[in-house]
Amino acid sequence: MTVHENRTVVMVTGAQSGIGAAVTAAFRSAGQCVAACDLDPEIVGLPHGYHVDVTDSVAVDNAVEVIESELGKIVTLVNCAGILRPGSLLDMTDADWEKTQAVNATGVFYVTRAVGSRMAQRKAGAIVTVASNAALVPRMDLGAYAASKAAAAHLTRCFGLELAAHGIRCNVVAPGSTDTPMLxxxxxxxxxxxLIEGNLSQHRLGIPLRRIATPDDIADAVVYLASExxxxxxxxxxxxxxxxxxx
Ligand SMILES: NC(=O)c1ccc[n+]([C@@H]2O[C@H](COP(=O)([O-])OP(=O)(O)OC[C@H]3O[C@@H](n4cnc5c(N)ncnc54)[C@H](O)[C@@H]3O)[C@@H](O)[C@H]2O)c1
Structure with missing residues (x-):
């Protein structure tokens, strides 16, 4: 029997920065073992850091295998990796459109497929995808991003339907403007x-609670949805x- 046979693991993508870093810290402060995954190579300098590109399905499958053999069974997955390439849809390049969908939508598919199939065999697990409130209303200069986040959110709900028979829950957190390097x-x-006051020329409402979110505001919602x-x-x-x- 290996040391970690009964240890459970939280896997977080996009863990190096912003919301993903706050999610990682929140689970760790609750005593959980977190596999912190990111495209940024500096992630390997952090505890249980794994260098993973979520747009590479082979790398994702390998990382999930390595995490489970080194740390233990993944019982919680948080899809937090994301990119934002702003710009009007009429001017958007093929490359910016494709990269946005690859990270924000296809990346969620690859990681959730890899982890979800293991969770299904064990009949236990919870998955939370960090999408965006930009997926809920049309936004000027955020069209590619908003579409990718709508795809990620609906993909997560469809995983939720397929995985419900195995007792696995899949939910979405949709943050608004949050104080991170991306913003x-x-x-x-x-x-x-x-952002707080609103900008009618951009057809954008303000924020009624009159502040930008902190990464911890979002992490608390993620931890709740993953919890008992x-x-x-x-x-x-x-x-x-x-x-x-x-x-
Ligand atoms: N900050 C906001 O206002 C806001 C609002 C709504 C939603 N979000 C979403 O929250 C999530 C976290 O955003 P953030 O604001 O913390 O951004 P961030 O840029 O600070 O962090 C994103 C992290 O994802 C990683 N990443 C990017 N591409 C990757 C890839 N291919 N594979 C693995 N990791 C990759 C980056 O290296 C980075 O560490 C994103 O999905 C973002 O779209 C952010």
């Missing part, structure tokens, strides 16, 4: 006032955006 890049030093407290919740989407999408 800082999007704002490009412009400040967050127009959410044991009868599946195929649902929890929007964490301070009311910005009015739903």
């Amino acid at each position: 800082q890049d999007l704002l490009a030093g412009k400040g967050a006032t127009s 407290q959410a044991r009868h919740i599946t195929m649902q989407e929890l929007t964490v955006d301070g009311g910005a999408s009015l739903r």
Whole structure:
């Protein structure tokens, strides 16, 4: 018997930065073993860090195999890896469109397929995908991103339906504007006032709770949906955006 035979593992993609780093820290502070996966090679310098590109299905399958043999059985998966390439749809290049779908939608498919098939055999597990409130309403200059997040969210619900017979729950957290490197890049030093106040020329409502989310605000929702407290919740989407999408 190996040391880790009975140890359970949380797998987080996009764990190096922003929301994924907060999710990793939240599970670790609750005493869980977290496999922290990211495209950034620096991830391997962190505890249980794994260098994985979610757009490479062979690399994903290998990483899941290695994580389970080195750490233990994955009982929770958090799909958090994502990219944002802003721009109008009319001007979007093929490469930017394809990369956005590859990471944000196909990446969720590859990782959830690899982990979900193992969870199905064991009849235990919970999966949470971090999508976006941009998937819920049309957004100027975020069309490719919004479409990729709508795909990720619906894919997660469909996994939830297939996996329900095995007792596995699949849910979505849809963050609004959250203070991470991704948002800082999007704002490009412009400040967050127009996000909070709204910008009618962009057909964008403001944030009723009048602040940008912290990564911990999102991580708390992820931890809840993965937890026993959410044991009868599946195929649902929890929007964490301070009311910005009015739903
Ligand atoms: N920050 C926001 O305002 C916001 C709002 C809604 C949704 N989200 C979503 O939350 C998630 C986390 O975003 P964030 O704001 O923390 O961004 P971030 O850029 O700070 O972190 C994203 C992480 O994903 C990793 N990543 C990118 N491509 C990858 C790949 N191919 N394989 C593995 N890892 C890869 C990056 O290296 C990075 O560490 C994303 O899915 C994002 O779309 C963010």
